[in-house]
Amino acid sequence: MSAAEPIISSRQTHKEINGITTQVVCTEFSNYIFIVITQYGKIGTLVSVTPESRCDDFSNPMFSTKVLLGKDEPLTHVCGKNLGTFVSQEAGNRPILLGLALKDSSVDAIKQMKELIKSCKVW
Amino acid sequence: MSAAEPIISSRQTHKEINGITTQVVCTEFSNYIFIVITQYGKIGTLVSVTPESRCDDFSNPMFSTKVLLGKDEPLTHVCGKNLGTFVSQEAGNRPILLGLALKDSSVDAIKQMKELIKSCKVW
Numbered sequence: 001m002s003a004a005e006p007i008i009s010s011r012q013t014h015k016e017i018n019g020i021t022t023q024v025v026c027t028e029f030s031n032y033i034f035i036v037i038t039q040y041g042k043i044g045t046l047v048s049v050t051p052e053s054r055c056d057d058f059s060n061p062m063f064s065t066k067v068l069l070g071k072d073e074p075l076t077h078v079c080g081k082n083l084g085t086f087v088s089q090e091a092g093n094r095p096i097l098l099g100l101a102l103k104d105s106s107v108d109a110i111k112q113m114k115e116l117i118k119s120c121k122v123w
Numbered sequence: 124m125s126a127a128e129p130i131i132s133s134r135q136t137h138k139e140i141n142g143i144t145t146q147v148v149c150t151e152f153s154n155y156i157f158i159v160i161t162q163y164g165k166i167g168t169l170v171s172v173t174p175e176s177r178c179d180d181f182s183n184p185m186f187s188t189k190v191l192l193g194k195d196e197p198l199t200h201v202c203g204k205n206l207g208t209f210v211s212q213e214a215g216n217r218p219i220l221l222g223l224a225l226k227d228s229s230v231d232a233i234k235q236m237k238e239l240i241k242s243c244k245v246w
Contacts, residue, residue: 008135008148008159019136025131027148029222030164041131043220046169048192068191069171069220097166097192099152 011120017112020103023094024113028122033091037101037113044101045070047077049084049095061093069099075105082110083117091123138243140235142244151245156214159222160206160236167224168193170200172207174216179218184216191220198228205233206240214246 002036009029027034038044046069051061063085065077084096102109133150143162150157161167169192174184186208188200207219225232 002175007137008146008161008164010133010135010148012131014130023131025133025150027150027159029159029161029166032166034166036131036150036152038131038152043152043155046138046191046220068169097169 001024003072009122011050011122013116015112015116018104018106018111022116024106024116024120026117026120026122032095032097033087033098035084035087035117035121036101037117038099038101039103040067040101042101043099045076045099047080047084047094047098047100049098050103051088051095060089063088074101076115079105079110083113086114087117087123090121094123125181132245134245136239136243138235138239140232141227141229143232145236145239147239147243149240149243150244155218156210156246157218157220157222158207158210158222158240159234160240161222161224162226163224165224166222168199168222170203170207170221170223172203172211172219172221174218183212186211199223202228202233206236208241209237210246213244217246 012025014023023038025036048066052064065080073123080098088096135148137146146161148159171189175187188203203221207221211219
């Protein structure tokens, strides 16, 4: 980021996942990476995915999820952790802000969504 | 939005406001307009600005603000209401999600930020 052109890096793409149009927007802020994955066009449920101070057996930090906006359901935390953790780890454990509006939360769909997020890498 | 190209409309710009580089990113989702105004590069404090069912004397809805992430300070609500309400009104009273990371919250700065937001109109 130069002083003359302070551009906030943002990329988006879309793909059919199991027949459902899925849009992804990734935007990099200095403290958060903001990712929206939507199958409704909505911003959806907002979830923060944050590394904790405690680590797992491999010295990787554990991650906690918190619903900031929308329905606080167990599945949201599972999907949020699944979709946010790998980005955070790739980005030096930066916190992730996720917008999730999913029709299909199957394991297979989530796997394809991860690939879609990777194709919009801004971190 | 055509079926073949489901693009999420997003625009960004930047400007010096009272000597401080100010970045704005506006993204349109079907249920929220997401606007980040940052003088730190951070996503900042997340505030929702939502029209209420009760109206003012001119039959315009009143707006409520809620801090979703970050410090919940009175000034944040004032700035959030000031920067979010006019967008919501222009966009048919759609709710606004604001990210605010401001060094300068003066009345004059907020006025210039409104113009900057208008130059990134996605609604």
